[in-house]
Amino acid sequence: MQDFIYQVDTKILFGHDQLRNLSKEIKKYGNRVLICYGGGSIKKSGLYDKVIKELEENDIFYKELWDIEPNPRVESVKRGVEIVKKHSLNFILPVGGGSVIDCAKLVAAGAKVETDPWKIVIGEEIVKEALPIGAILTIAATGSEMDKASVITNVKTKQKLGWASKHVLPKFAIMNPEYTYTVPKYHTSAGVADIMSHTMENYFSLNDGCYMQDRMAEGILKTMIKYGPIAYNDPENYEARANIMWSNSWAINGLLGSGKSTAWSVHAMEHELSAYYDITHGIGLAILTPRWLKHVLNNETVEKIATFGKNVFEIEETSDKFEDANKAIDALYKFFKDEMHIPMTLQELDIDETHLRDMAKATIRHKNGPIKGFQTLQEEDVYEIYKMSL
């Protein structure tokens, strides 16, 4: 186990009626709020009205930033920063899923500097402070409400890049599983795949002595396998939505990766898919992950992949570790395809060979060289994994 620092001080308000605490929590930090949201699903569901009512009844001034894209773009961030500066806002309130929260994080940091917020994403501007953020979560997927990271897309440069700062860790998050009842089936599946991918990016490593973290990771994966299909088939099942929502936070908030070197190999490859084709992040992860595992399966990795099969999918051990590992990868593939009904080929998303080589080059470029993860991936490996995914 490597040395590490762990600190996640987000206050989680979980359950049915937590929205009643919204104003009280906001007022600890500010009173002039930028509400951020996406395409308006929160208006359809009635959540928007409840939030506005809560703010107005408590004399909290607010402005709005809406139309934030599923892969949030730096242009939306700039619109947000402009509103914040114009109205001297002092609190950022994303109401939505990871896209909205990720956008809100860059608005919160961008509002404190004079330069283009994209410079923060590419590391040219260091974040020294940010406006406080409180999140109201409506999709379980990215875990952005309880972590320091954000992913922003620049369509002009075809870049989808992650950045992180402790200053943008939300101060609080209101997590009511009922808000996710209206998430469409496709995005419920994408969310489950995203949570599983975060867990697996932390989990698949070699002999690092982080046994506890790996057993907890298996716990989250088992939770997804149990409740993913239930939420898919019975969207208003509170127990399923609650377990998925709470898992979503723990898959990525630092616990599972504590003491480990993690490379987030599949995320690096998926970010290029989304940058080039604007596909749903979780779907891209589901497609790539089993192919990645097949590609990196070798004498060094076989033990861990077989353990994954045994502990997560309850695959019976045989004397042939490779057989066990292959069964594990197949079980993961089948879970995504048959239980979560995810289109498991790139072709189903209208992606063909055209940009595979460019995306492989970009993956390596954006990682500043080969991806040193579970197994080192060179450009050729990434290209091969994309091809396997067609």
Add this chain to the structure above:
Amino acid sequence: MQDFIYQVDTKILFGHDQLRNLSKEIKKYGNRVLICYGGGSIKKSGLYDKVIKELEENDIFYKELWDIEPNPRVESVKRGVEIVKKHSLNFILPVGGGSVIDCAKLVAAGAKVETDPWKIVIGEEIVKEALPIGAILTIAATGSEMDKASVITNVKTKQKLGWASKHVLPKFAIMNPEYTYTVPKYHTSAGVADIMSHTMENYFSLNDGCYMQDRMAEGILKTMIKYGPIAYNDPENYEARANIMWSNSWAINGLLGSGKSTAWSVHAMEHELSAYYDITHGIGLAILTPRWLKHVLNNETVEKIATFGKNVFEIEETSDKFEDANKAIDALYKFFKDEMHIPMTLQELDIDETHLRDMAKATIRHKNGPIKGFQTLQEEDVYEIYKMSL
């Protein structure tokens, strides 16, 4: 899953050289420190000298409170409060295990009031503020470095009682697994039993839909089963000490109990044992837990106990759930006895029938009535469990 609030903002500095950050972390909060420690094992190990050097080199004023008992007494707390007030200290630095940290917590809260600190423990004085605390952990057991609770003993009234306040959650904890290399075998075992007990107090509940939390609890139990014996037999095994130390925090910091009703049944019974006989807390928990499970095994609880056996001890399922559950309880008993070499009867601790009835009465009295946990325990149940443990 019930509604809940979760917030644990302790900064964890985990690993080899984290002591170098001590002064920097203290100075965020104060510059006049009360160092708290126990019987002097930190002097033998050399840790005391390192801490003093770090403080002196950074011009941090300090006073000392030592001889804190394994079951920390309110008299030690009063000594601490007196030193703090006399020297206008503004930071509390426990260096030790749970006893030292628990004592430090009541010193931190007691320093802010004029009344007897025992009134805080019995709930007659509400904690509104406390001095900031930073902990240097030297024993993995109670998880006190990352939680809000503290347990204090009053020898005069034969009371060992828990209390909690968010104001005494440590601001930071320095956790170097090497500091636990010198923990004697008996206390290494007691620590492992304590961690497992915390986990099981959270785990054993009925149909509350907290599936994720229970799978994570199983992960911690598996970690103890793997590494407990390694740490016992090979005290300087870093990987074992690190996994046990990190598990110790997560067993009790709120994650495993989030969304649940927990009654801490075994702790309630053990507190009387320690109050009457001053025994090592973790040993008392190890003795009581299997007897408690045998006592509460019935049609309602059998499924959960069998699941525990399957997922934690890899006991193969049969068609007879009661057989599976009994095997699970036996496996737990054997683990404590054969792997951790814990004396598994009260008689081995020189405890006989004399006070069993009084302790059973006191257990119920201190819980203000029957213990409403995995199964409701009346005085007669507690008495029976004590008798089974003789």
